[in-house]
Amino acid sequence: MPYREQPPLSIAALNAASPEDAVAMLAPVVERSPWLARRLAGARPFADAAQLAALLRRTIMALSRDERLLLLRAHPELAPATPETMTAASQGEQGRLGLAHPSPAIAGRLSALNRQYSERFGYPFIIALHAMQDLDAVLAQFEGRLRNDPVEEMVQALSNVVSVATARLARMTGGAAIGEAV
Known part of the structure; x- marks a missing residue:
């Protein structure tokens, strides 16, 4: 699937959407985590994208260890x-830095780092590439x-998830950076 920009997101449309449509609208913001999109959609209405971004940060940082x-x-x-x-x-995001199709040398180096990181922490290395x-x-x-x-490291990883999600939200809503970048 080639990269395509996410569709615009109107906070007014999000507030008016059915629960299922609201989850679909928020899905691109929260990487393959429809359960989190549902939680956020359940907190509607939002005054603006900044309020949604603040809720996103608070929600992620307050998750249980399993979540x-x-x-x-x-x-x-x-x-x-x-x-x-x-x-x-x-x-x-990865394509911007050549990570979607890296050279064999970079692919080998990243494969080794990915393996070491996953073995040490139990999840993939997450970094806010938009800030790199x-x-x-x-x-x-x-x-x-x-x-x-x-x-x-878990706090670092979650902070980077927040940064990625808020940058995606800002792109989708046409706003400047929302929330705090990492």
Whole structure:
């Protein structure tokens, strides 16, 4: 599936949508986590995208450990062997830095890092690629975060999920960056 930009999201339309349609509208914001989209949709109405972004941050950071793992494991690893299985949003985010189809040397390096990270933490490495200038910055973060304490790393990973989700929401609503970037 080639990358395509997510459709615009109107907060007024989201507020007026049926529960099923609201979940579908929020699905691109929360990577393969319809349960989280349902939770957010259930909190409507929203005054604006900033209010939705604030709720998104609070909700993610307040998840139980099992829910956190479920959310984190829904994200793809960097430079997966089958990039076409990623969501359109992930394809675009990874594609911007050449991670959807990396060179063999980068693919090999990332495969080894992905394996080490997954074995150490139990979920894929998540980084807010929209906030990364280039692949060197991504690799430096990846290698550095492998040394984190597991509790600290989970907070880092969740903070990056929030950053990704709020950046997606901002793109979809046509707004500037919403919430805090990581």
